[in-house]
Amino acid sequence: MSGGAVVTPLHMESTRVAFLEALTALMESDPKVVVVFADSVKVFRATEEFLHRFAGRVFDVGIAEQNAVATSAGLAACRLTVFTCTYAGFLTMRACEQIRTFVAYPGLDVKFIGANAGIFGGEREGVTHQFFEDLAIMRSIPGVTVVVPADASEVRQAVPVLARTHGPAYLRIGSGRDPVVFDPPASFELGKVRLLRDTGTEFVVLANGYLLMRALEAADRLQSEGICGRVAEVHTLRPLDVEGLVQILRESPLAVTVEDHQVNGALGSAVAEVIAEHGVGRLVRLGLQDVFPESGDAFALLDRYRMGISDIVQAVHKLCGNSAKSQS
Amino acid sequence: MTWTEQDIRDLTQHGRQLRRDVVTMIHLAGDGHPGPSLSIADLVTALYFRVMRVKPEDPAWEGRDRFILSKGHACPALYGALARRGYFSPDLLPTLRSLGSILQGHPDMNKTPGVDSTSGSLGNGISIGLGMTLAGRVNQQSYFTYVIAGDGEIQEGIVWEAAMAAAHYRAGTLIVFVDHNGYQSGGPVASISGLGAILPKWAAFGWHCQEIDGHDYRAILTAVALAQAETERPSCILAHTKKGKGIPFMEADNSWHKRIPTRAELDEALAVLV
Numbered sequence: 001m002s003g004g005a006v007v008t009p010l011h012m013e014s015t016r017v018a019f020l021e022a023l024t025a026l027m028e029s030d031p032k033v034v035v036v037f038a039d040s041v042k043v044f045r046a047t048e049e050f051l052h053r054f055a056g057r058v059f060d061v062g063i064a065e066q067n068a069v070a071t072s073a074g075l076a077a078c079r080l081t082v083f084t085c086t087y088a089g090f091l092t093m094r095a096c097e098q099i100r101t102f103v104a105y106p107g108l109d110v111k112f113i114g115a116n117a118g119i120f121g122g123e124r125e126g127v128t129h130q131f132f133e134d135l136a137i138m139r140s141i142p143g144v145t146v147v148v149p150a151d152a153s154e155v156r157q158a159v160p161v162l163a164r165t166h167g168p169a170y171l172r173i174g175s176g177r178d179p180v181v182f183d184p185p186a187s188f189e190l191g192k193v194r195l196l197r198d199t200g201t202e203f204v205v206l207a208n209g210y211l212l213m214r215a216l217e218a219a220d221r222l223q224s225e226g227i228c229g230r231v232a233e234v235h236t237l238r239p240l241d242v243e244g245l246v247q248i249l250r251e252s253p254l255a256v257t258v259e260d261h262q263v264n265g266a267l268g269s270a271v272a273e274v275i276a277e278h279g280v281g282r283l284v285r286l287g288l289q290d291v292f293p294e295s296g297d298a299f300a301l302l303d304r305y306r307m308g309i310s311d312i313v314q315a316v317h318k319l320c321g322n323s324a325k326s327q328s
Numbered sequence: 329m330t331w332t333e334q335d336i337r338d339l340t341q342h343g344r345q346l347r348r349d350v351v352t353m354i355h356l357a358g359d360g361h362p363g364p365s366l367s368i369a370d371l372v373t374a375l376y377f378r379v380m381r382v383k384p385e386d387p388a389w390e391g392r393d394r395f396i397l398s399k400g401h402a403c404p405a406l407y408g409a410l411a412r413r414g415y416f417s418p419d420l421l422p423t424l425r426s427l428g429s430i431l432q433g434h435p436d437m438n439k440t441p442g443v444d445s446t447s448g449s450l451g452n453g454i455s456i457g458l459g460m461t462l463a464g465r466v467n468q469q470s471y472f473t474y475v476i477a478g479d480g481e482i483q484e485g486i487v488w489e490a491a492m493a494a495a496h497y498r499a500g501t502l503i504v505f506v507d508h509n510g511y512q513s514g515g516p517v518a519s520i521s522g523l524g525a526i527l528p529k530w531a532a533f534g535w536h537c538q539e540i541d542g543h544d545y546r547a548i549l550t551a552v553a554l555a556q557a558e559t560e561r562p563s564c565i566l567a568h569t570k571k572g573k574g575i576p577f578m579e580a581d582n583s584w585h586k587r588i589p590t591r592a593e594l595d596e597a598l599a600v601l602v
Binding site for chain 2: 031032034056057059061062064066067069070071072073074075076077078079080097098101102105106107
């Protein structure tokens, strides 16, 4: 249940490096695993040694994402497991149709790895390189597993799990300057909501990615005020753990979602759908509120766009206050 | 690859049968693209009845040559060839585009035995072919990958992404036909977004290039043999064709891009395909 998560934002470990380490281990053990880059070898911290060791199984097609994805489809159609790795937005937006029609529709075994995801991942690059629609896009395409790891340790665990799960998948990773959320690492179970704080049932904060750490800090702050609730990690947006969510929402109906993404289409929407279809809970969604952000320091950007610890605390206050009023 | 005059006579027969199947299935199904299917009929016939190493009884055989119909809307020609080659019964051809059929409106690799790649969204087949070519290296298999793309289709940007990458990766076993019938859905290619000189573009990217009459079996087989012999560069074969080829009232009448022959028109078409 609870435990495993710390609240020290200074300890960093690159999700990109963690991905490449996991990929390396996979490629060593399985000769049917190949990689496609789109001028993203450096982005993914692939070393000369990596390229040399797996020569013949690594293909960089240049700045050509559509071709990268359609080429991946051709490789996967010949029974290979393909990891297609580049920037989250160029992958999911520029090559969206190739993902949908040539990989997802035939159900081919291609794992899409999107870097620089979120405004935290894209930070100083500005809107062109901050990607906050990727999860909505991938969640709308039938049959694609969608995973948002919180930190490097979770990336490391998710990669082999996705490799063992036949079919298309999307894994979201960051800038390489990624805080450690789990120390020690917590075990990753695909498709399961994970309760990380459970001090009461007054509220639940549902989060994923680095923002999970902020959710935990907000819960601690609320607890110090005497408001006791829960924090749950929803790292898998599909298959969504509907049963797990319903159970949590039945016990803690006042919910806040916080995600580094537009509030429409990903975690906030998924939870809203569960609430609407099961008649449990009330919701405040934190995330980008249908706006384009800007360049800036990663942490400051999240604060500026209302994904701060105090924003989560306020959202819980609002829900609890409204709830008290409606009951009186 | 060698062939005899008897082979050419056989291919001519198969090609005629394929054209009969195309117009009949589109008439019976009440939907489909006759013009583009007829323009590739001879290329598809040559590939499936003479060129490609395949096992219709084992469609998933890993050592098989691959074929991608990048201009997927011309799939009646592919379906007809697969049926006559024994992948499934020709009785299924009239189920084209109907609910529950194995013959989707555009090719679906999971529904139709013998279809190596889903296609229909234009521009993508060459990239998919490149992936299959590279997979052959990883899997240590020596097959050829054939693609038919339309001339209108090569307006898509991804075609040139693939052209660049295939040359870079020395995809010598990738053989692409450009079905140059001069028309696309909306009218003549030249009047919509003219391609300029086609072959020099492929040559500039580093492809082995040939230009043939896409309705001449001897020319098709000769070009394929030369393309197969080229091991370092991917091959582009610019095939001059006629939309609606073989049925006089459909030839060069672009309204047959997607139009359903009436019973009388079908009879007229079948009368010339004997």
